[in-house]
Amino acid sequence: MKSTPTSPLMSTITIAQNSAHPLTVNRLGYGTMRLTGPEIWGEPTNRPEALQILRTAVELGVNFIDTADYYGEDVTNRLIAEALYPYPQDLVICTKVGATRRPDKSWVPFNTPENLRTSIDNNLRTLRQEQIQLVHLRLMGHGPVPLDEQLRAMFEMQREGKILHVGLSNVTREELETGLALGPIATVENMYSYAQRTTVQLPHGANPGGEEVLDLCEQHGIPLIPFFSLIHGLPKAGNKIAEIAQKHNATEAQINIAWLLHKSPWILPIPGTSSLAHFRENLAAATFHLSPEDIAYLG
Incomplete structure (x- = not known):
């Protein structure tokens, strides 16, 4: 029998709440990117772990899993299918399209309408699904394919039944506003953490921060899904998060997750790890209650 963690913070969040097919999930998910080999490439170092x-996540009540066919490549999708298929009825698997990897491990756009259709078909095949419940269109800078052309291709596949809901990833506020004018945007996935809230420059381009779109997501009832929140944020966090972690006998990573959960009921964290012990630590972050004084001190 599935055992869901008992915590006021392990509440639920509803994706596409005003649609004909809303998806309600527990408010702490799992991102699979770190299950691959070094540099998000190749097979995991410890495949059994x-x-x-993945199996432990579902057993403990995690029912939102984030993946992409360009993780590995195709590694995380195949692991999910091997570990969890046939899938529990309440499990939501979210994938991403719009990018691919070159043999030199670089990240490049793969976002023409034909590219996007190829990616969706590949995700359906490797995940063993007839329809993908949620797909994020990942924006990879200002390339030759306009956002409206990419999104129209996504909405076309949604009408065909290949996709249930369409989300956006790595978007600026202006790009989100453009997306909302073109059709229903179910979710947004941006980099966001206690210490990394606005745009950060990475080798493969700029990553807009969650703070830039959070209020817009809240206004439209759109869950904001933070990614990379444990990797890029904590080294810059300074002493405050360390002090709060010591107060609660917690790790800084746990306080970062708890801060995200407290920040807004529209945030759905998906902390990732390749360690089962660290996964359990991350999940325990849903049990921490940060006081108003803690939140005020963190700022």
């Missing part, structure tokens, strides 16, 4: 993390 990777499979066990």
Whole structure:
């Protein structure tokens, strides 16, 4: 029998709440990117542990899993299918399209309408699904394919039944506003953490921060899904998060997750790890209650 963690913070969040097919999930998900080999490439170092993390996540009540066919490539999708298929009825698997990897491990756009259709078909095949419940269109800078052309291709596949809901990833406020004018945007996935809230420059381009779109997401009832929140944020966090972690006998990573959960009921964290022990630590972050004084001190 599935055992869901008992915590006021392990509440639920509804994706596409005003649609004909809303999806309600527990408010702490799992991002699979770190299950791959070094540099998000190749097979996991410890394959049995990777499979066990996925199975443990579902056993403990995690029912939102984030993946992409360009993780590995195709590694995380195949691990998910191996570990969890046939899938529990309440499990939501979210994937991403719009990018691919070159043999030199670089990240490049893959976002023409034909590219996007190829990616969706590949995700359907590797995940063993007839329809993908949620797909994020990942924006990879200002390339030759306009956002409206990319999104129209996504909405066309939604009408065909290949996709249930369409989300956006790595978007600025202006790009989100453009997306909302073109059709229903179910979710937004941006980099966001206690210490990394606005745009950060990475080798493969700029990553807009969650703070830039959070209020717009709240206004439209759109869940904001933070990614990379444990990797890029904590080294810059300074002493405050360390002090709050010591107060609660917690790790800084746990306080970062708890801060995100407290920040807004529209935030759905998906902390990722390749360690089963660290996964359990991350999940325990849903049990921490940060006081108003804690939140005020963190700022």
